[in-house]
Amino acid sequence: MRSDKRGIGVKREFLSLLILIVAFVCSGGGSYLKACQHCPKSESVTIKSDLTSTNLTTTPTPAYKHLMAIEFNTPKLNPKDQVYIASLDVPSEYKKLFVETQYHLNDVIGGYMNFNQIIYRKSGSNVDAQPVFDRLIAIKYSGYEDGYTVQEVQDRASCLTGSDPGGWGTKRTNPHSICIMDYEFLLDPHQVVSIGGTSALQAKLTIVDGIAHEYFHHFQRAHALDRGLDYQYGHSSVGAPTWWIEGAASLFNRLWTLQEYSNISELKGLQEEQVTQLINLPEHYTIFLKQVQGVISWDDRGIDADWYLSQSDERYDTMTPNCDVMLVAAYLAHLTSYQTLWIDIPQDYYELGFKGSFEKNTGMTLQAFYDCFNGFMHSRDPNESPPVGFFPTEPINTYADFWRIRSE
Numbered sequence: 001m002r003s004d005k006r007g008i009g010v011k012r013e014f015l016s017l018l019i020l021i022v023a024f025v026c027s028g029g030g031s032y033l034k035a036c037q038h039c040p041k042s043e044s045v046t047i048k049s050d051l052t053s054t055n056l057t058t059t060p061t062p063a064y065k066h067l068m069a070i071e072f073n074t075p076k077l078n079p080k081d082q083v084y085i086a087s088l089d090v091p092s093e094y095k096k097l098f099v100e101t102q103y104h105l106n107d108v109i110g111g112y113m114n115f116n117q118i119i120y121r122k123s124g125s126n127v128d129a130q131p132v133f134d135r136l137i138a139i140k141y142s143g144y145e146d147g148y149t150v151q152e153v154q155d156r157a158s159c160l161t162g163s164d165p166g167g168w169g170t171k172r173t174n175p176h177s178i179c180i181m182d183y184e185f186l187l188d189p190h191q192v193v194s195i196g197g198t199s200a201l202q203a204k205l206t207i208v209d210g211i212a213h214e215y216f217h218h219f220q221r222a223h224a225l226d227r228g229l230d231y232q233y234g235h236s237s238v239g240a241p242t243w244w245i246e247g248a249a250s251l252f253n254r255l256w257t258l259q260e261y262s263n264i265s266e267l268k269g270l271q272e273e274q275v276t277q278l279i280n281l282p283e284h285y286t287i288f289l290k291q292v293q294g295v296i297s298w299d300d301r302g303i304d305a306d307w308y309l310s311q312s313d314e315r316y317d318t319m320t321p322n323c324d325v326m327l328v329a330a331y332l333a334h335l336t337s338y339q340t341l342w343i344d345i346p347q348d349y350y351e352l353g354f355k356g357s358f359e360k361n362t363g364m365t366l367q368a369f370y371d372c373f374n375g376f377m378h379s380r381d382p383n384e385s386p387p388v389g390f391f392p393t394e395p396i397n398t399y400a401d402f403w404r405i406r407s408e
C-alpha cells in the first residue's frame with residue numbers, strides 16, 4: 001500500500017526476533033467469543049450499512065459494469081496480465097522465483113488479473129531497463145508520457161503502487177497493481193543480510209514473503225472494484241481500515257510462506273530453523289502481550305504500554321507507529337474465523353462498505369471489536385503462548401476457501 005508499514009515491521013522483526021524458539025504447534029479452532037465478557041452478544045448488535053454513495057445494487061456504475069464484464073474480481077488459474085518484467089541485467093533466477101511464487105499464490109488465493117511485478121537495477125543502464133520502461137508506458141504509470149530513465153523509475157518506485165490505463169472510474173477502467181523493486185533490494189531486503197546477518201536464501205524467503213503480502217493487497221483491491229479500498233480513494237471507497245488492510249495481509253503472507261516455501265525451487269536448501277528465524281508467529285504474540293502490558297519496552301521500536309486499539313488505527317496517517325496489526329487480524333480470526341477475516345468481509349464490502357460488511361459477518365460493531373481486543377490483550381498472562389488455533393498450522397485451504405469468494 002502507499003503508506004505500507006511493512007518495511008519497518010520486517011526490519012523490527014530482524015532486529016528483535018533473532019532468537020530461535022521452538023515452534024508452537026497448534027491445531028483445531030477454539031473460540032474466545034464464548035468467554036469474552038467484553039464482546040457484545042450477537043443479538044444485541046444493530047446491523048447498519050455504511051453506504052453513503054450511489055445505491056450500488058440498483059444503479060451500477062459504468063465502471064462497475066465494465067469490471068464485472070472483464071471478470072476483474074473473479075479468481076482464475078491463469079488470469080490475464082499477471083506479469084514479471086525485469087531489466088535485462090537482472091539475473092534470470094529471479095524470474096523463476098517470482099513466477100513460481102505467483103503460481104503458488106494463485107493456487108491458494110486465486111489468480112487476479114493486472115498484477116505487475118517490475119524489477120530494475122538502480123546501478124543499471126537505461127538500455128538494459130528498456131523492458132521496464134515499455135511495460136510502465138503500456139500501463140500508463142505515473143510519468144509515462146515522456147518515457148523514463150532509470151533515475152525516474154527509482155524516483156517513482158513503490159511496492160505497492162498502481163495505474164489505470166483505461167481511466168479510473170470510467171467505462172473503460174482497467175486498474176493495475178504495480179510492485180516496483182530494485183535488484184539491489186532483492187539482495188538485501190530490509191537489511192536482513194547486512195544487519196540481520198541472514199543468508200542469501202533467507203533474503204529470497206523475505207522476497208517471497210513480501211510478494212505474498214503485496215499480492216494479498218491486490219486481492220483486497222480487486223474486491224473493492226471501482227469504489228477503491230480505503231480513504232485514499234475518496235469518500236466513495238469501501239473504507240477499509242488500515243489495521244485490517246495491513247493486518248490481514250501480514251497474517252496471510254506469513255501463514256502462506258510457512259506453508260509454501262518448500263514448494264519453491266529457488267528456496268531449496270532452506271532449513272526450517274532458518275524460516276523460523278524470520279517468521280515466528282508465537283513470538284509475535286508473546287512480544288505484543290508484553291508490550292501492551294508494559295512488561296517490556298522497546299522505546300521507538302514498539303508500542304506503549306497504555307496503547308489501545310482505536311479509530312486512529314483506521315488510517316495510515318494516524319495509525320500507531322510500529323503496531324503489529326497482524327495480531328489484531330489474528331485475534332479477529334480467532335474470535336470469528338479465518339474465512340470471515342480474509343474472505344467474507346471483502347466479499348461483501350463493495351455492496352455494504354467495510355463497516356457494514358464487518359457488522360454483517362462478525363455480529364459486532366468495529367468499536368465493540370476494539371473493546372474486545374483491548375480487553376483480551378490487557379487481561380492475558382504475558383508469558384502465555386497463543387491460544388490453540390490462533391495461528392493455524394493446517395493447509396490454508398482447509399480453513400479458508402478463497403476460491404469461493406463472489407463479490408458483486
Ligand SMILES: [Zn+2]
Nearest residue numbers: 001004006246
Ligand atoms: Zn502492506
